[in-house]
Amino acid sequence: xxxxQSNVGRRALFGLALFLLASAGARAFEDSEGCLVCHxxxxxxxxxxxxxLRSYYIQPQxxxxxVHRNVPCRDCHxxxxxxxxxxxxxxxxxxxxxxxxxxxxxxxxxxxxxxYDVYRASIHGRDKLATGLDADKPYCVTCHTNPLYNPAENExxxxxxxxxxxCHEDKDFVTRWYNxxxxxxxxxxxxxxxxxxxxxxxHDDRKMVARHVQAAKADGRALGRKFAYAVDSYYESFxxxxxxxxxxxxxxxxxxxxxxxxxxxxxHEIRPSRDPASPVHxxxxxxxxxxxxxxxxxxxxxLDPHPTSLRADNPxxxxxxxxxxxxxxxxxxxxxxxxxxxxxxxxxxxxxxxxRHGSSWRRKSRRGRDRIK
Amino acid sequence: MKLSKPxxxxxxxxxRQNRIDARERKEIEALIALLxxxxxxxxxxxxxxxxxxxxxYSIHIRIQHMLIFxxxxxxxxxxxxxxxxxxxxAGPLNALLGGVSVTRIIHRTIAVIMILAMAYHVLTLTLGxxxxxxxxxxDLRRTIVPLPKDIRDFKEDLLYFSGKRxxxxxxxxxxxxxxxxxxAAGFGNTVMVVSGSTFxxxxxxxxxxxxxxxxxxxxxxxxxxxxxxLLALLVIAFWHWYNVHLAPGRFPMQxxxxxxxxxxxxxxxxxxLEYLRNLVxxxxxxxxxxxxxxxxxxxxxxxxxxxVP
Numbered sequence: 013x014x015x016x017q018s019n020v021g022r023r024a025l026f027g028l029a030l031f032l033l034a035s036a037g038a039r040a041f042e043d044s045e046g047c048l049v050c051h052x053x054x055x056x057x058x059x060x061x062x063x064x065l066r067s068y069y070i071q072p073q074x075x076x077x078x079v080h081r082n083v084p085c086r087d088c089h090x091x092x093x094x095x096x097x098x099x100x101x102x103x104x105x106x107x108x109x110x111x112x113x114x115x116x117x118x119x120x121x122x123x124x125x126x127x128y129d130v131y132r133a134s135i136h137g138r139d140k141l142a143t144g145l146d147a148d149k150p151y152c153v154t155c156h157t158n159p160l161y162n163p164a165e166n167e168x169x170x171x172x173x174x175x176x177x178x179c180h181e182d183k184d185f186v187t188r189w190y191n192x193x194x195x196x197x198x199x200x201x202x203x204x205x206x207x208x209x210x211x212x213x214x215h216d217d218r219k220m221v222a223r224h225v226q227a228a229k230a231d232g233r234a235l236g237r238k239f240a241y242a243v244d245s246y247y248e249s250f251x252x253x254x255x256x257x258x259x260x261x262x263x264x265x266x267x268x269x270x271x272x273x274x275x276x277x278x279x280h281e282i283r284p285s286r287d288p289a290s291p292v293h294x295x296x297x298x299x300x301x302x303x304x305x306x307x308x309x310x311x312x313x314x315l316d317p318h319p320t321s322l323r324a325d326n327p328x329x330x331x332x333x334x335x336x337x338x339x340x341x342x343x344x345x346x347x348x349x350x351x352x353x354x355x356x357x358x359x360x361x362x363x364x365x366x367x368r369h370g371s372s373w374r375r376k377s378r379r380g381r382d383r384i385k
Numbered sequence: 386m387k388l389s390k391p392x393x394x395x396x397x398x399x400x401r402q403n404r405i406d407a408r409e410r411k412e413i414e415a416l417i418a419l420l421x422x423x424x425x426x427x428x429x430x431x432x433x434x435x436x437x438x439x440x441x442y443s444i445h446i447r448i449q450h451m452l453i454f455x456x457x458x459x460x461x462x463x464x465x466x467x468x469x470x471x472x473x474x475a476g477p478l479n480a481l482l483g484g485v486s487v488t489r490i491i492h493r494t495i496a497v498i499m500i501l502a503m504a505y506h507v508l509t510l511t512l513g514x515x516x517x518x519x520x521x522x523x524d525l526r527r528t529i530v531p532l533p534k535d536i537r538d539f540k541e542d543l544l545y546f547s548g549k550r551x552x553x554x555x556x557x558x559x560x561x562x563x564x565x566x567x568x569a570a571g572f573g574n575t576v577m578v579v580s581g582s583t584f585x586x587x588x589x590x591x592x593x594x595x596x597x598x599x600x601x602x603x604x605x606x607x608x609x610x611x612x613x614x615l616l617a618l619l620v621i622a623f624w625h626w627y628n629v630h631l632a633p634g635r636f637p638m639q640x641x642x643x644x645x646x647x648x649x650x651x652x653x654x655x656x657x658l659e660y661l662r663n664l665v666x667x668x669x670x671x672x673x674x675x676x677x678x679x680x681x682x683x684x685x686x687x688x689x690x691x692x693v694p
Contacts, residue, residue, distance in 0.1 A: 233500060256471070259485055305587070311594065311596050315599065315600055316604065329608065332519075332604070333612075338620075354542075361425065
């Protein structure tokens with residue numbers, strides 16, 4: 013009896029130790045600025061003028077798992093100078109410099125500004141609080157959704173921790189460092205299918221596309237020739253069909269439209285095809301094709317990777333398809349018509365008789381019985 | 386039966402080519418004179434083996450038919466879910482085959498087999514024709530080559546179907562339907578092979594064609610491949626299968642594609658000119674026919690009314 017009691021006690025102690033160990037991994041960030049005094053309340057929030065409920069509730073244990081877990085609030089929320097703070101006007105922009113985090117390579121305050129500037133100069137570039145047509149463009153967080161759960165951020169393998177802690181001493185540091193680097197070394201890009209889906213959220217939004225086409229027309233601005241049907245025409249191509257099926261070797265949007273010299277930079281500096289620096293510009297196209305189609309020549313670069321049968325886009329194909337449809341319909345109608353005509357009019361041959369005495373029913377002909385007149 | 390001029394021509398050619406002597410010729414002429422002028426009465430009363438009585442297709446042609454039969458359907462089965470990728474059945478069909486990466490490999494492999502079957506066919510035709518030319522038994526009317534007579538046959542068949550003629554035309558070994566179908570299939574297969582090759586080797590085609598044509602050619606081929614495939618599938622489903630399974634007198638099926646033989650009644654009904662050649666070439670057929678004519682009291686008979694049925 014006594015033994016069992018002590019067992020229970022030991023188990024409880026072991027459980028507590030496990031809990032403490034586990035919670036140490038997802039350590040809550042240190043609220044040195046006192047933001048949680050208010051933002052720890054779940055009902056913290058407001059309803060905007062547009063009727064949208066905005067929650068300002070912060071869960072430290074969740075925030076402590078995000079990529080920004082080491083950044084103090086006011087490094088990004090720079091407008092906040094005192095507590096309680098005034099209503100926020102612009103809010104967080106991704107090109108802000110963090111004062112608390114130093115770039116280990118340069119020693120300067122860390123910032124997303126370099127890549128933000130690249131993005132800002134691209135066709136997708138916009139300010140955070142953009143209005144009008146610019147508001148349709150993606151801001152950083154449109155694509156960078158930073159999912160909280162990332163399978164690549166699991167606990168590091170034991171033998172790695174065991175090795176690192178010998179010099180780096182702190183297990184938490186090792187875990188965080190492992191998570192940070194392993195996530196970035198492993199492939200965490202979207203799959204080709206996901207990339208097409210991401211681009212499609214805007215480029216396949218009919219209303220949005222129509223808005224831009226109309227505005228460009230009114231301003232006399234040029235738009236990409238395939239702008240209005242970029243996604244539909246992509247799915248018409250072999251690239252699109254194969255990508256739709258999860259085939260990863262076929263080109264997705266970024267394979268052609270982003271500069272391949274540095275993929276991660278290239279996807280941020282997408283330019284319209286009329287820009288000479290764009291990989292799909294007429295002068296660059298061959299080089300872009302050759303990245304996969306190694307034996308492609310200049311003629312090959314003339315092929316249309318966004319084929320359509322629209323009259324405005326490709327009159328040749330439009331009329332060719334029209335002719336094909338007519339031929340198909342005429343041939344099938346003609347042949348089926350002839351077959352029906354033959355069957356109907358050959359009743360006088362005695363179709364019923366042919367069925368009864370037809371020669372292909374059995375091995376033995378049944379013609380022997382009666383003489384037909 | 387008094388032979389029409391085209392039938393007489395065919396008979397004379399066959400007699401000459403087979404070096405038929407005067408005695409045998411007399412026998413053949415006597416037999417033909419006994420044939421009932423009404424060919425409907427004639428074909429309906431002959432005794433036929435459902436599996437076929439008279440030689441029609443060599444083993445090579447039968448193997449080629451089997452090869453095209455199997456490859457065509459497999460190509461359609463694997464090609465449709467690639468083209469109609471966004472329809473509800475395409476996903477499951479692809480999954481059934483092991484995913485689109487497998488489907489396309491199957492499609493291409495089978496395509497190679499189909500191309501080989503086509504080459505085999507061309508080789509058979511070429512060597513067969515050369516052999517016949519050498520033996521002096523070649524007759525253009527006996528081949529699949531379309532001739533002006535086919536237009537006449539088509540017209541007369543339509544008149545028969547519409548009740549304005551009493552007899553179907555006297556057609557040759559390959560009638561107008563078979564010639565249309567054969568050349569449609571031959572043309573279709575060629576289109577499929579050429580357009581398929583532009584998908585598989587786009588760089589090669591781009592390098593071969595003049596710059597102004599490259600894009601148009603690729604567009605045209607992208608249209609041609611699925612359109613031709615669908616057309617071929619519909620023609621096979623509605624036209625070929627109708628003619629070999631459902632047309633009056635053919636139900637449930639003809640065995641010719643397996644046995645290589647055609648039934649006597651079918652030969653007389655739709656390929657009368659070829660039947661005349663059979664009478665010249667096969668003495669045993671003459672004997673069998675004579676017996677049938679006597680036992681069924683078919684010999685002679687009044688001349689057929691070619692006008693009103």
